[in-house]
Amino acid sequence: MSNSIFRTKGLTKVYRSGAQEVHALRGVDFRAARGEFIVILGPSGSGKSTFLNIVGGLDTATAGEAWFGDHQLTALDERGLTQYRRDHVGFVFQFYNLVPSLTARENVALVTEIARHPMSPDDALALVGLTDRRDHFPAQLSGGEQQRVAIARAIAKNPEVLLCDEPTGALDSATGIKVLEALAEVNRSVGATTLVITHNAAIREIADRVLRFADGRIVEETTNATKKSPAEVSW
Amino acid sequence: MVISPLRRKVLRDLRRLWAQVLAIALVLAAGVATLILGNGAYSSLHETRARYYDDYRFADVFADVTRAPRALLGDIREIDNVLAAEARIAKLALLDLPTMAEPGTLFMVSLPENADRGLNLLHLRLGRLPDPQSAHEMVVSEGFAAAHRLHLGARLAVLMNGQRRELVVTGIALSPEFIYALGPGEMMPDPRRFGIAWLPRPALEAAFDLEGAFSNVVLKLAPGASVDRAIEALDRLTAPYGGSGAVAREDQISHAFLDAELKQLRAMVKVLPPIFLMVAAMLVNITLSRLITLEREQIGLLKAIGYSSRAIAQHYVEFVLAIAMLGIVIGVAAGSWLGAGLAQLYVRFFSFPFLIFTRDPQIYGLAAGFTVAAAVAGALFAVRVAVALPPAAAMSPPAPADYRARMAGLRRLFALRQTGVMVARHLFRWPLRTASGMFGVAMAVAILVASLWSFGSINHMIDVTFTRAERHDALVAFGAAEPARALFAARQMPGxxxxxxxxxxxxxxxxxxxxxxxxxxxxxxxxxxxxxxxxxxxxxxxxxxxxxxxxxxxxxxxxxxxxxxxxxxxxxxxxxxxxxxxxxxxxxxxxxxxxxxxxxxxxxxxxxxxxxxxxxxDETQQKAFYAAAKATPKTGFVAVTALTVARFKETLAENITVMITVYVGLAAIIAVGVVYNFSRIALSEQGRELASLRVLGFTRGEVSGILFGELATIVLLAQPFGWLFGYVIAFGMVQAFSSDLYRVPFVIGPEVYVTASLVVCAAALASAWAIRGRINSLDMVEVLKTRE
Incomplete structure (x- = not known):
């Protein structure tokens, strides 16, 4: 199945804290197609972040398999995972995590400098509509602007996948929508498979597919026949 | 006993930050130790010498004459303010030992007439004084006896005035006159080739044809009397008898060398402890500032629930005081231990009958006081910030660091990548902190430059003196001036x-x-x-x-x-x-x-x-030459250049390892203290940024590179300042040391700077290595979830 970029089979993660075992993932089977826009919903502790961390190469599984194309992520060591993140994955964090000592443009260039086939930082900023703010430092930008810089930084390497953990979590509705628009635009133009974790059920309508996590499993999967544009949703 | 919650927090903070606490405490300890060591050694040496001089009635004025009648002594005693005067015979004799081919000299001194009320009394270690009537008995100096393994009753042949005599050792003694026993023509004491022998006056009178006469006189003056006036009067009296001018105690060789040593210790006490205390104050400041920044919300909370600003200030001051206490304890222990070691070194090098190692509580109090003051001074600024925080503001997170300087020029100049720009901007964002880090590292380099240069200088001095100036293999000094034809006789000697x-x-x-x-x-x-x-x-x-x-x-x-x-x-x-x-x-x-x-x-x-x-x-005929030189009645003493140089280098080598170890250790303490604390603080501030970069695909090496790049910049930029500070300190020391006795050439070769920098960079690398594990285990997942 050449169209599928992510595959997981029986993905399991158990954390041990003291004598207690916490089952964060209890055998997740999942597939994502190239260019798909997937929204992952679920309450806190449902395992959605753990799932995103494992497929993003930030964490390792206890059991089961995760594949990215032909790479078995669950078989990679630390060095292999770093290379995987570097070459294929773009991340967007809830709290932007921009480097405060670098301007918007420099934050993007930080990634393009180490990427294999990057776009120019200016192009990436243009995609998120921040061309005129590119020489500002994070402290001089609004939350929404900072998050758009983070998106530009994530997509500037032309990643195959874009992983977003609560990208609108710290933003108000109007700003959040701008950020979502940027994400949708990027998904369209770059063709990156996009996984967005959110608490915000309203966002589900802009996805191709919606997964709901609960208790370490995918408990519900919906495919949107028609997806809305971010401008059409509100919360 | 109930420990208040804040005090419990102090204890937990100390335990949690133990490595940083220890690093700072060690810098403080180095300050305390050098203060105690320097002051302790100084006062020990000073006290010991004073007591020794007092108890053994060390003279104030010394004069040589060719031959003066003993009757002159009466006139000398009449000089104003002279409490006691003693006429002696003091002459050089040559050793004639089958076990020693090379020339050796014994300084023959007549014993005080009265063993209690005379001057320059002996401290008899072993045996007894010679029988006053005996012409063959003598007491020898302890160092000489030890070097030749002489026991009581040992026989020793000497050439006095060209005549061979066999003398018997009846006692082994020390004298305040020869604490530092330097042989004629020598640069370092060599107890094997130079010793002192005390004989009854009649024996020496006979040996040196000085019946009813004396060749040396020593005076004890009333306290506060003018030494110059006494010397003037004495010189007038001795002039007709070949008096070559009296010298005051301060110019007496043994005393002057000891003084030089004391001067050196004084200089050390003035230079080293302040450096350590300043660096420690700086470390306390940056570490506490960071702690307070991290604990902003806790401070706000404490204030909100009713703790006074004073209580909070006290809490942080207590934390700092605990570090200071640790530093004081380690420093006192190290200082006392090293002090005892140094005292042993003195006992070996200088001949004292006893050593008073003063444990002056004042010195300890002073050291503790300075240390606490330095630590608290370092804490003040940081604590003031904590005190000034209004509770509401404290409980919200601090505003993000505001960067504005773009430094486009710097960037173009060094073709910096983004990570390089991060490093540069971070360094410029907190210029004061960057400067203090550089200051600390520079001081570590400076300590090394200021201590290591002397070895090169001494080598330079030896090289210049013995390969360019004094190029002879041996020097024969006659007992008295000889006609010029003695030169031809010397040319006839074997070899x-x-x-x-x-x-x-x-x-x-x-x-x-x-x-x-x-x-x-x-x-x-x-x-x-x-x-x-x-x-x-x-x-x-x-x-x-x-x-x-x-x-x-x-x-x-x-x-x-x-x-x-x-x-x-x-x-x-x-x-x-x-x-x-x-x-x-x-x-x-x-x-x-x-x-x-x-x-x-x-x-x-x-x-x-x-x-x-x-x-x-001719090297192959050395032995024959030595024998001939000894046998010539004219010979006063023979100095052999190779032996002088060898002894000098030997003495130096004995001390050099200890000294280098101590100074490298001290510099390393500073370098490690500064670099380790800076890296921990940098990691604490930028840990989140660095973890984000790891998420973005930066390798561990690249991320460490950012942090270490910042430290490396500080360390490298500090080097030239270290060289400069070191140069200035060394120059100051040269000025302080130079006296009529010594004039140390001020030569600092490139190897001094290179060595100093290498040592400090190695210490920096070691401390960077220590936090590598922390960088590698940065929690990437945490970064995604939390706001700072």
């Missing part, structure tokens, strides 16, 4: 390849109100074996008329070439002449004046006489 005469005449050289007493050396017009060097190391020709003064002497007399000085000869006809200063020469030890030998004899009103010969010896 002598070349011989060059020299003349030494005691004189007082004065210029206006300044004067110095020394021996003027007469040398051939173009000396080959014993040369005088110009400051640029060129050999100087001896001028037809006129004097060449060493730079130190010229400075002491405030004269320049062309000026005229008054020379008052203290021997022979005791002429007084004025001579032009025709040039200045280099001289490291003592004061020096030289002129052409015939001109000197003319000026002194003497015929063609010489005081000794400098010789070049």
């Amino acid at each position: 002598v390849l070349a011989a060059e005469p020299f003349r030494a005449v005691a004189a007082r050289i004065s210029h206006r109100a300044l004067s110095r007493k020394l021996s003027i050396m007469g040398k051939p017009e173009a000396p080959v074996l014993s040369r005088v060097l110009a400051p640029d190391l060129r050999p100087m020709a001896m001028p037809e008329a006129g004097l060449i003064l060493s730079e130190a002497l010229a400075e002491a007399l405030a004269v320049r070439p062309g000026d005229r000085v008054t020379v008052e000869f203290l021997e022979g006809a005791r002429n007084t002449v004025t001579l032009p200063v025709s040039g200045l020469s280099l001289g490291y030890v003592g004061l020096g004046a030289a002129m052409e030998i015939a001109a000197l004899n003319r000026a002194a009103g003497e015929g063609a006489v010489i005081s000794g010969v400098a010789l070049q010896i």
